[in-house]
Amino acid sequence: MRYFYLLFIVITFQLQAQVVQDDFEGSGTISSWFGDNCGMNLNLVNPVQQGINLSDTVLEYHDTGGQYANVQFDVNTNFDLSANNSFSLKIFIPSNGLTGNQTNQVSLKLQNNTLTDAWTTQSEIIKPVTLNTWQEVTFDFENDMFINLDPTSVIPLQRTDFNRVVIQVNGEDNTDHVLAYIDDVLNFNTVSDNPVYDNLVWSDEFDGVGVIDDTKWFHQTQLIAGDSWANGEQQHYTNRIDNSFMDNGSLKIVAKGEVYSDQGQTKNYTSARLNSKFSFQYGRVEVRAKLPSIAGTWPAIWLLGKNIEEDGTYWDNEGFGTTFWPWCGEIDIMEPNIPKTEILATWHWNNGSGYQYNSSSIPTVNSDTSQNWHIYELEWSPDSMKIYMDNILINQMPTINPFNEEFFILLNVAMGGSLGGDIVNNFDEDMMEIDYVRVYQQSQLSIKDLNANLVSFYPNPVETWLYVEFNSDTSDSGKFQVVDLSGRIISEQTMLVTNNKMSYNTAALDSGMYLMRIVTTDGASSTFKFIKK
Known part of the structure; x- marks a missing residue:
């Protein structure tokens, strides 16, 4: 189980990781504090010795109208967030030290000080604060919602270029005043308390020969947009053994270049799209796969809400379709980008605030993902969703509506369109090969x-x-x-x-x-x- 593997990793890195802390009593390890457009006193007698902070001295943060006021420090060795994923601090903001009507908050930003503009690739977590009381605020770059200023940046846990911490009170790009006191700054590792998913509840090992198991899978073949599929794709999906079959211990989903007519439409490619006849809420999904390599193929391992209103899906045919996409939610465990140099992990949804998506990626080599087996995995709990490739975290987000309902699994290879890209000339065939699909949940x-x-x-x-x-x-x-x-x-x-x-x-x-x-x-x-x- 990954849980115990992670415990070992945590122990190993904690022994090696640098200590980053400051209590402003003279025993801290941070020596590079800097007030940027902000007054700062590192040795202020604690003016409010009460509650959770009875220490003698604190850092005074005094923004007297600086547009981008903050305090910051640098470290000699870049942060290893896989070892110590979190930062904490104590803060007190007196109400009589504020002007204007800014949101009461504190943000912690991680930056790369080797860049001319260190902020351009920053990752930030913002937390609300209460006035007139000491409180401890934690910024967890593994589990909290973060903001990457550069949307192409990978998630913070995959980054190794952070070496600057910036602390900012009540936001930026304003000239309002802020007085605050800060104490006990610390970089540490937050305990993860996610469920242990160790009970195999549904799987297909694809050990047979010939047609796939129709007690587990449904061939989705009905065009969803009248005359086409989504994103301008150019294939027909079929239930023929030519496009999906079992052989030599694996499932083959084969995309073919051939003229094929169905539902009054003629297309130049065929493939297969499978829906699981199993739906579930929370658990771990593991899929071991090899991907097609030829330009224009678009393989996907993904999930849709069981309640999707989409003619031709298994669960809609069974009477469960009540909600259109993206309100039903979509979880993309594996999709390559168009040049096949990255694997994407993405969520799509609408919970009443408009269409939303959250996507991140991991670099790959096309020849590697097509010639070698890799495991693509989703861990989905009531609190969080995390997507991995070979145990490497690609993306994560909190479990919000609609991702608290039942979902089902889809496997397919599309052709062309806005996501698959240009199809190579004289395309013959290529395939996605699946060794197994396994779903684990908590045992009793x-x-x-x-x-x-x-x-x-x-x-x-x-x-x-x-x-x-x-x-x-x-x-x-x-x-x-x-x-x-x-x-x-x-x-x-x-x-x-x-x-x-x-x-x-x-x-x-x-x-x-x-x-x-x-x-x-x-x-x-x-x-x-x-x-x-």
Whole structure:
């Protein structure tokens, strides 16, 4: 399971990653603070010692009308967001230090200081803030919504060029005044608490020979736009064995150059488009595939909302079609760009605010994706959606409406049009080959709360040793994490259970409240709070 693989990676990188933090008490590692169009004092006596911040000194941020006011710092070694994906800070904004009517917010921007205009490729997260109180704000570049100023940039976790942090209060391009106090700036790794999808609920291994399994797949052949498919594509989809069949342990979807007439229309190419007769909500989809390589072919591995109103789809024929595209939602796990130099991961939707899309890509080599097997994967939970190629994250976004409904899987190879590009002269045939399609969801053991297997944890509050007892049905191995309330991993260890009991020495913890998250090798998990005296 990826979960335990990621735990190992986290541990490895945390040992090597640079420490980036500043508490403005003289023990920080940041020495390059700079006020850009903004007054700054790195050694201000804390004027509001209350709530979560009783420290003696803080950074004073004073924007007296600078159009692009901010404070910033550089690091010597570029950030590795795969190791430490998040930044946090404490902030206090007194209401009497503001002018104008700007939105109360704080943004954190990552930039490349080697560029003449470091902001041109920045990635930014904006968070709302409340006035007249200390609060801790976290900017998670793995799970939070981010803004890439250059829309062609890949997601932040794939970037290795960031070496500058910019903190900006109440936005830019205005001359309003802002007084704020900032403390405890930290770069760290946020705990991910996504479900473990370990139960295979539906699959096709394509081990047969000849026609595909019609209990699992439906051939979608009806033209959806009267005389054509979307995007100006030039093929007919058929249910012929010439265009889709099983052989040698894989599915072949074959696009052919041939004159073919159907539904009163004659076209110069044929191919196949398959709908799964299985729909689901949340889980992990894995597809192992080789892609066609010839110019003009447009392969896709994707999902549509089960409720799509589109004549000729399996689920519309079954009476589920109530919603037109893009209101139904579309998830594109794999599509190449026109020159076949990138794999795209994209969402399309409309939840009442107009057509929206979110697309990112990973560089590829056409000969590699066509000659070698690669795994294309979607992890879809009630909180987030992530698309991977060979375990490399390509794109992600929060799970918003309409992506909280049931979807079904589509496999197809289109020809030409605005997405496939120009078709090579004298095209004969090319194919997408699928080794398997697998859908995993949470097993009953994963779904149920491990607390059912917890007998007790004690003492609470704890001075030194914290004990956790299980019943005899619980796995005797796994991992546990100790996390503070801001999401920082304090400790991460292999869980050793003896006589249905495990223990953890809390001596190194400061006084306060913590979370312990336990994940057993059989996928069950539980999180509980404890207090260290």
